Amino acid sequence: MGHRGQQQVLKDKTSKDPEKDAWIANFYTENHLAWELFSEVASPEQLKFMVYLGDEVYYYPCSDEVFSAIMEKKGKDLLPVLYFKVWEEIEPLIEKAIDDSYKKKFLLNLLRIKFRHETATQVVLPSRLEKRLLQIFTRVASVERPLAIEKEKKNQNCKRAISSKAFIEALNDPSPIKDLECSSLDRLQEEIIFLKLKRLLSLTSHPEIWEEEREFSKEEFLQMMNGSITGDGLEWFMSVASRWLGRDRRHYVLWTGLSAGQCIIDLEIIRLLIHMGIKIIIATKNAFYFDAITMDDALEDQVLLEYFKNALYITNHQISKKELIEKLKSDYMLFIISDGTQERFNPLLTSVTFARAFKESDVVVCRSPRDMECIHDSHFQFTRDVLSIVAQEDGVVSMNLRPHHPNAVRFSERDLAEKAEALIYHLKMQKRRGKTIMFYSAIVGSIPNQMETAKEVLKVFVDYLRSKQEDVLVINPAEHFEPGMDADDIMYMWEIVQRSGLIDIWRFQTVEDIEKAFELMGKKVPPEWVGKDATYSTGCTKEMQIAIEVQKEHPEMQIIGPPWQKFLRRKEYGVGKLYDRVLDEK
Incomplete structure (x- = not known):
């Protein structure tokens, strides 16, 4: 595990008890469930698509009884029974699926070694043990579709x-x-x-x-x-x-x-x-x-x-x-x-x-x-x-x-489309009054642990634009956020608006915009914000792609901001968030 990975696991799972936190970190790493370390593990944002976490710091894919037994190091009575049940299904599977005598004996012995190794510390979940044994079985058996x-x-x-x-x-x-x-x-x-x-x-x-x-x-x-x-x-x-x-x-x-x-x-x-x-x-x-x-x-x-x-x-x-x-x-x-x-x-x-x-x-x-x-x-x-x-x-x-958690909020496709249509209607009314429509795309969640600062930077600069521009309606997407919406919902809703053909100017955040915002706040630009602009955001990159497509249909729309070529380093926004996972791993 890398140094940053250790820090992140501890930071996310902290309980102010170092011994307990170390044991929790060990549980997630031994079960290959720490999203910071294993690319196949869902990010917290993706997990929230399915599990309502509320104030929960972490999620575990097992019963409360099993998790408590592992955390309290009292699994000696419960876990061996569950481990043996896993073996009771794996052993007959090998007998049934493999005809070759040597391969059958080899695989049984290999899996017994793996079984003893994985269960020795009584930290591995039975479901994860089952998965690891099955993976070995499918690889060694070399059968395209077992059974x-x-x-x-x-x-x-x-x-x-x-x-x-x-x-x-x-x-x-x-x-x-x-x-x-x-x-x-x-x-x-x-x-x-x-x-x-x-x-x-x-x-x-x-x-x-x-x-x-x-x-x-x-x-x-x-x-x-x-x-x-x-x-x-x-x-x-x-x-x-x-x-x-x-x-x-x-x-x-x-x-x-x-x-x-x-x-x-x-x-x-x-x-x-x-x-x-x-x-x-x-x-x-x-x-x-x-x-x-x-x-x-x-x-x-x-x-x-x-x-x-x-x-x-x-x-x-x-x-x-x-x-x-x-x-x-x-x-x-x-x-x-x-x-x-x-x-x-x-x-x-x-x-x-x-x-x-x-x-x-x-x-x-x-x-x-x-x-x-x-x-x-x-x-x-x-x-x-x-x-x-x-x-x-x-x-x-x-x-x-x-039943779903009573506080779980759902925005259906129709809900999001209706919100987009309401915004489109508002923009049409503003254009009839002679307003120029400007959409402002900016970093929101691309810099880890800077979400609130990003919102403040965005608000301060948009207010500045509004104060100096006459008859221009500047759209700050953050002002239309509703509790329960994730980045997937936001991007889907705004794309409907963005493709409506009503935007006259699509402005993307620049380094100068950020510097001006901090100046207006009476602050120096923090190190993590130095040199940043919309090209640093995968969400903005997605929006630049949309902007270019919209401009082809509506050539009169003006795009202001960093050259589009600089956006090419970001390919897709992260699941449930406005930045890609790679950024948070640096």
Whole structure:
């Protein structure tokens, strides 16, 4: 670990107790979860897309019980049991997936060595141990899609079963409808959809449908469909879905945790939801993870390809907010993404695309029992409602809601577009009154730990411009910020305004602007601000690219500031912030 990395981990996790802080820093580094040190770990801004942190200093992807046991160094009773459960799944996997005798023995011995090494200090999370052992397995096994034949067989068995006449008759059996009292045909249609939904959910607790190669009778299907659904999730979801019906606004559900065989019934449920007008984003695993459906499975399994023939695959792991929203607004109703991981649900390691899909969704559905520890056994709450659907035993399905944190603020695409349109209307009114419109792009968050100073510099200089220019409306973007908005929201909203063709002058912050602002404040320019201008900001770089594109359509617009060539060093703004990650690592 570099010196700066050690300082940053301690600074971010400090509790004024050096021994405790050192142990916390050790926990994050040993589990490869310190974002300052490992490029694959989500920044705090990206994490906040999914987890509502509030005043929390750090987040951990495990149960409170496990974290407390590690922090208090009392894991000797709990952790060995959890570690052994991991090994109990890894060992038979090797036996099943590898035929070569030498390679099998070699891999087993290698993994035993790694297992003993990783568990010795009792600091590594069981989920991280599992991930490391699986990575070694996939690399040494050199199998393109481990267990592919077995997983495809399960999908084929399940598809064959639900394509049978017996299944179709059972699913459409009208007996319960006779007892329904509905006020309208629309209401009756809704009740029919929900009845089918409950029947399909009950089927997910019967693995014999995909494990066994046999025919099932209508009576057997009806019996399986009449299972018990426990928890508060079903009633809640039906209430939410009912409110969504007939609304103009599109709603999105992020569906995670598909597993072989069971996923075919999930996809039938998803078809029902799409029929209701709900758009679905399916998140696969990025690499082999036991029975979980991976992106490779989604691209190669013939049964899945049939279901996904009208889906849009999004393979870019770092899609921008604008690109994602444009795809979601398309005519597609089903989208396939990867969560970017090879492990249980871990918001610290999911891809940028998954984080943004989570943020844009109305509800997140979690289907994997392995994810429950992180979702229900932890005190952390999420920015979106999370609905877990887990088969407990034959005939029993547990549906539990993890409500979003009440303080989590969501700005939907429509919300941001409406705010942009309101600003555009205001600018049109000002232009009719003879005003010249100037948009001022400046450093906001590009200099670490200088956010408040940047806002002050921006305000002081914009006020100065307003005082010396007549009939010029100078737009200071910071004045239109609302609590809960992140840089993704801000950039998306302002781009709509910026492309409206209403801007007469687009001014980018210069070194001289910054020097003048500090002069007006009666201060010398601090060392961290010396020589800085808009080219130092990745957000401004993005805006310069937009400005050049807008100028092509509206040649009369004037661009003032540093030459555009100097902006080329910044390629993309950071996730959830107005500066790129590299700047904060120097």
